[in-house]
Amino acid sequence: MHVTHLSLHDFRSYPELELPLEPGASAFIGANGQGKTNLVEAIDYLATLGSHRVAADAPLVRVGAERAVVRASVERGDRTALLEIEITPGRSNRARVNRGPLPRPRDLLGWLRSVVFSPEDLRLVKGDPSDRRHFLDALLILRSPRFAGVRADYDRALRQRNSLLKTARQAGRGKGLETLDVWDGQLAAYGGELLAARLALLDELGPYLAAAYRDVAASAAAERTAAVAEYKPSFDHPDTRDRDVLREAMAEQMRERRRDEIDRGVSLVGPHRDDVVLSLGDLPAKGYASHGESWSFALALRLASYDLLRADGDDPILILDDVFAELDRDRRSHLADRVTEAEQVLVTAAVAEDVPTGLRGRRYDVAAGTATRAEEATDA
């Protein structure tokens, strides 16, 4: 799929923007703070209903404006869809497809798929478990939007249960816990489903990850060391992808650790405590991998996501946000080689020289809230 037109209204630094886009590679070049990333962030927001830069919606709306609107025409095969989201901080957002309103913004998920590479990706390797959980869940939702609901229900059940445990702890041992069984049941039901889906996703991602790491690192050493991502659950469970079995295992663990949970006033069992261990050969990447190896791993995770989505039969939009400045020459060109075939690649960079020649494609100059097509565009 690819975006043929992007309109922004009071989104970030843009009061108004109409930007026609084409398949293939486009590079957005401009000094820092001119609004390059805002462009690709808008597309990613339509795809994920979130930003790779901020957790809240408020910063997405131009200062002084009440709401922002992002609209994109997306072409998928021979069909076109007009997607639209209206972002109003503090209220529920509104989404439309082909001008028809959707019951919930969440229903927009699945219409547009994107994979974003950004400097923040290094956190996938060096950051907290929450960064890796977020990576998995985001990919899961991109592939089957239904999991946005499962994840939201799990988070809510978790907040309810934690709230109950905390109040009980303050009130004194065992007080007010008569509904704990009920919340255990809810948490285990959604937890089992989420866990089963994450495990199945990692199974599928594994081969793509190993291949992508070899391609990006592309060194003699990388040939011998396999990049592996292994799920590390917060509790022992049978080696299965059956959500009912996993639900039972989680419920069992919660029963066993109940005393501990009551003492500490917090839920200790479930997907919210899990991690993904990334390793190169026999060593964990975190703490052992060099800076360059960590970058290769982060890129490989994104590339593997891209390959997996592509194998599903839908070419997602690739967004390379300010990522080349972070990479050495070899990694730059290996990454570029891997993605030149993509249906649509959007690249942002402060200076044109950072963008590998294969990806320069059409060039847009971004300055002070405008994006203009540069004349000397195609060098291919």
Add this chain to the structure above:
Amino acid sequence: MYEGVVQDLIDELGRLPGIGPKSAQRIAFYLLDADPVDVRRFADVLIEVKEKVRFCATCGNVAESETCRICADPRRDQSVLCVVEESKDVVAIERTREFRGRYHVLGGAISPIDGRGPDDLRIRELMQRLADGAITEIILATDPNLEGEATATYLTRLLKPLGLRVTRLASGLPVGGDLEYADEVTLGRAFEGRRTVD
């Protein structure tokens, strides 16, 4: 900022649920323009609603006397009880004219985040109503969301040992809708709750 009482009115209106500052201002000026008789009637109703309306001693529904209209109606089926979260759910079910039993209004759903546990709901009153054995079926009609489901599960565990028939409202496809537009959760629920056709 407007002067004195006009601003007071806007502030008061703005505190109502679902009304923002702009709507509050629009309503305030509508009231300023309106016929004094209409405004007087509106004001009287506001006072009256707080003075007269009470909650039914039996079911917890809003009522104008000790017992609400439904509980006082001898034609209603004494053996079936429908448990709902709020009074407005009673009105919604009444509109269907399908249900001839009586209600029990819990006054919300279990939600630890909001500090609401079973003791804060009218569950003790529910158990007292069941004591004489006249009621044989309980329909759990709490909202089909996380808190509503949790409340229904909690009540089921409480009620099942009493040997009553306990049912939960079905959730599934909206009537008059298209199958293809149903979201996956709703469609999944509809599959789980499918029934045999005769």
